[in-house]
Amino acid sequence: MTASLQLYGVQTPGLALSSKRLEFGTKTSSSAIFRTVEHSCRNIALRVSCEAARVDLIERKETETSSLSGTGKELTCVMKFGGSSVESAERMKEVANLILSFPDERPVIVLSAMGKTTNKLLKAGEKAVTCGVTNVESIEELSFIKELHLRTAHELGVETTVIAQHLEGLHQLLKGISMMKELTLRTRDYLVSFGECMSTRLFSAYLNKIGHKARQYDAFEIGFITTDDFTNADILEATYPAVSKTLLNNWSKDKAVPVVTGFLGKGWRSCAITTLGRGGSDLTATTIGKALGLREIQVWKDVDGVLTCDPNIYSGAQSVPYLTFDEAAELAYFGAQVLHPLSMRPARDGDIPVRVKNSYNPNAPGTVITRSRDMSKAVLTSIVLKRNVTMLDIASTRMLGQYGFLAKVFTTFEDLGISVDVVATSEVSISLTLDPAKLWGRELVQRANELDHVVEELEKIAVVKLLQRRSIISLIGNVQKSSLILEKVFKVLRSNGVNVQMISQGASKVNISLIVNDEEAEQCVRALHSAFFETSS
Numbered sequence: 001m002t003a004s005l006q007l008y009g010v011q012t013p014g015l016a017l018s019s020k021r022l023e024f025g026t027k028t029s030s031s032a033i034f035r036t037v038e039h040s041c042r043n044i045a046l047r048v049s050c051e052a053a054r055v056d057l058i059e060r061k062e063t064e065t066s067s068l069s070g071t072g073k074e075l076t077c078v079m080k081f082g083g084s085s086v087e088s089a090e091r092m093k094e095v096a097n098l099i100l101s102f103p104d105e106r107p108v109i110v111l112s113a114m115g116k117t118t119n120k121l122l123k124a125g126e127k128a129v130t131c132g133v134t135n136v137e138s139i140e141e142l143s144f145i146k147e148l149h150l151r152t153a154h155e156l157g158v159e160t161t162v163i164a165q166h167l168e169g170l171h172q173l174l175k176g177i178s179m180m181k182e183l184t185l186r187t188r189d190y191l192v193s194f195g196e197c198m199s200t201r202l203f204s205a206y207l208n209k210i211g212h213k214a215r216q217y218d219a220f221e222i223g224f225i226t227t228d229d230f231t232n233a234d235i236l237e238a239t240y241p242a243v244s245k246t247l248l249n250n251w252s253k254d255k256a257v258p259v260v261t262g263f264l265g266k267g268w269r270s271c272a273i274t275t276l277g278r279g280g281s282d283l284t285a286t287t288i289g290k291a292l293g294l295r296e297i298q299v300w301k302d303v304d305g306v307l308t309c310d311p312n313i314y315s316g317a318q319s320v321p322y323l324t325f326d327e328a329a330e331l332a333y334f335g336a337q338v339l340h341p342l343s344m345r346p347a348r349d350g351d352i353p354v355r356v357k358n359s360y361n362p363n364a365p366g367t368v369i370t371r372s373r374d375m376s377k378a379v380l381t382s383i384v385l386k387r388n389v390t391m392l393d394i395a396s397t398r399m400l401g402q403y404g405f406l407a408k409v410f411t412t413f414e415d416l417g418i419s420v421d422v423v424a425t426s427e428v429s430i431s432l433t434l435d436p437a438k439l440w441g442r443e444l445v446q447r448a449n450e451l452d453h454v455v456e457e458l459e460k461i462a463v464v465k466l467l468q469r470r471s472i473i474s475l476i477g478n479v480q481k482s483s484l485i486l487e488k489v490f491k492v493l494r495s496n497g498v499n500v501q502m503i504s505q506g507a508s509k510v511n512i513s514l515i516v517n518d519e520e521a522e523q524c525v526r527a528l529h530s531a532f533f534e535t536s537s
């Protein structure tokens with residue numbers, strides 16, 4: 001006896017429906033079904049929602065979405081507010097006023113956890129591992145989180161019942177962690193999810209209280225389907241039609257402003273809560289923008305848009321009015337905290353402009369990110385610093401002309417699952433940096449072992465030098481003017497007595513990367529900023 005599933009999808013939005021029938025034995029495990037479904041549906045946008053041991057396939061009906069348009073009441077944009085924008089009741093009230101000050105917009109709201117709640121939750125989890133069950137009550141961070149959310153409810157004038165269950169659930173979870181004396185990546189994601197679950201409930205209740213009808217949504221319940229890479233999950237294609245269906249269907253029946261948790265998803269295999277990596281609410285926002293085909297995605301921060309450098313390094317950083325998706329993606333990937341590294345992908349795919357604005361200074365124009373911009377006058381756009389990078393100098397032990405050397409080097413990294421950031425090569429030697437986000441996210445011991453292992457493997461074919469505590473300074477801008485940029489860069493660095501250890505010009509044509517010692521990096525950024533943005537020549 002067999003069970004069969006009919007899959008429906010579209011190759012590209014708007015094109016003809018394609019469908020596929022799959023047959024499984026009734027004893028086939030759910031994970032085997034998921035694997036087959038995933039394989040069969042590559043590049044087919046499908047509504048697949050995963051529940052414990054169940055695959056739910058929902059037929060895509062093109063008419064569903066189109067029947068919602070033309071009413072003049074469609075959702076128009078996404079407005080994402082980060083932790084700094086919703087850190088207190090006062091800030092939430094200001095954000096509500098800000099939303100109401102755009103009466104022509106019908107936004108989907110995406111919120112992060114309040115202020116530094118995510119950090120506090122992680123700290124509480126770490127303390128719970130060692131403190132003993134009877135001491136969980138006195139974890140300082142738990143008291144802080146409880147007090148912050150209860151006070152916020154009181155100050156907003158909403159019932160504390162909207163968050164009571166979550167506060168109790170959090171307490172129980174921390175007790176569980178302390179009993180198990182273990183905090184797995186999966187539990188870590190469940191733990192931090194309390195932040196976004198509570199901020200959205202409070203905010204939505206407040207909007208309703210002031211007469212602006214709103215409805216709270218947990219992203220993991222409305223189709224945010226991700227890989228099972230806990231703490232760093234990636235959004236799967238099936239998310240787009242699923243999220244679109246839920247939000248648009250509900251909106252067509254009831255015009256309540258959707259308030260969605262940022263940062264969270266549901267692992268497609270595990271069905272457990274996942275997170276999209278730190279700062280992941282930006283990615284939630286752009287995913288919703290693409291899923292619903294909205295006019296604009298706004299990400300509201302505590303700075304006047306994307307700046308010419310990290311304001312924590314140099315307070316004179318200026319706001320950048322225009323960026324392309326490629327520039328913004330490169331900037332985020334190379335460490336500018338202001339945007340999540342993957343957040344530009346859905347916006348670029350859907351060709352939806354992203355506006356980065358300041359919720360503390362709404363009148364500032366901010367930064368508009370689009371597919372293209374006038375580059376004729378552009379030289380340097382922004383300077384980004386990534387610290388604590390590991391660099392490897394690898395020289396082949398064979399003679400010049402040895403083919404396959406580079407392939408062997410990269411196979412080693414692939415086999416060990418380590419990603420590489422910046423590369424400079426000759427035929428017999430290669431210098432590269434290792435992605436600190438991937439490497440440093442792991443436990444200290446595991447990290448050291450992995451580095452040893454990399455060196456050990458590479459030493460079979462090369463002489464390897466491991467150089468730690470380096471920084472990548474990425475110059476994002478018009479690489480068509482690279483000679484001009486480099487001339488200025490080397491003049492500045494020479495006058496500051498800094499030796500560049502490696503240089504790489506990305507094929508993306510928007511980024512030149514320089515590797516310097518960690519101790520020299522901030523001073524370099526300040527000197528480069530002064531030369532490029534504060535002097536006329």
Ligand SMILES: Nc1ncnc2c1ncn2[C@@H]1O[C@H](COP(=O)(O)OP(=O)(O)O)[C@@H](O)[C@H]1O
Binds near residue numbers: 084300302303306382
């Ligand atoms: N190039 C840059 N432009 C703007 N902000 C930057 C840049 N580099 C680092 N930052 C930092 O990013 C912060 C905003 O990002 P984030 O804290 O993730 O915002 P939110 O939590 O509001 O989404 C700023 O407060 C600033 O300190």
Ligand SMILES: N[C@@H](CC(=O)OP(=O)(O)O)C(=O)O
Binds near residue numbers: 082
């Ligand atoms: N709260 C999560 C997700 C997020 O996006 O936050 P923020 O928008 O405040 O950077 C974090 O701190 O990582």
